[in-house]
Amino acid sequence: MKIKEFIGSTVLDKSANVVGKVDNIDFNVETGKIETIVLTLQKNIFSRDELEISFDDIATIGAYVILNKEIPKEAEEAEEEAETVEVEIEDADEE
Numbered sequence: 001m002k003i004k005e006f007i008g009s010t011v012l013d014k015s016a017n018v019v020g021k022v023d024n025i026d027f028n029v030e031t032g033k034i035e036t037i038v039l040t041l042q043k044n045i046f047s048r049d050e051l052e053i054s055f056d057d058i059a060t061i062g063a064y065v066i067l068n069k070e071i072p073k074e075a076e077e078a079e080e081e082a083e084t085v086e087v088e089i090e091d092a093d094e095e
Contacts, residue, residue: 001061011039011053011065019071020051037065 003025011019020039028035034055041049051071059068 006061006065009061009065011037011067013067013069013071014059015070016066017071019067022065023050026052 006025007022009022011022013019020041022037023040024038025034026036026038027033036052036054037058039051039053041051053067057067057069058065060066
C-alpha cells in the first residue's frame with residue numbers, strides 16, 4: 001500500500017466503531033518507521049478534532065485501518081451529561 005492510499009483511510013476501533021480518517025503520518029527520520037498516525041475525528045459539519053494513535057495500536061491495515069483497542073465516543077458521553085431544559089411559550093392571544 002502506498003502512503004497516498006493510506007491517507008484518508010477509515011479507521012475502526014476493535015469493536016468496529018468508526019473512529020475517523022487517517023489525516024497524517026509521523027515517521028521516525030532515523031529509522032524510517034511509522035511512529036504515530038493522526039486521525040481526524042468529525043464532530044459535526046464545522047468542527048473537527050484530531051487524535052494521535054501509536055502505530056503499535058494498529059491491528060491491521062487493509063480496506064480499513066483497524067485498531068486493537070477501543071476509542072470512547074466523546075459525543076455520546078457529552079449527551080449523557082447534558083441537562084434537559086424546558087421552555088414555556090406564552091400565547092400572545094392570552095394577554
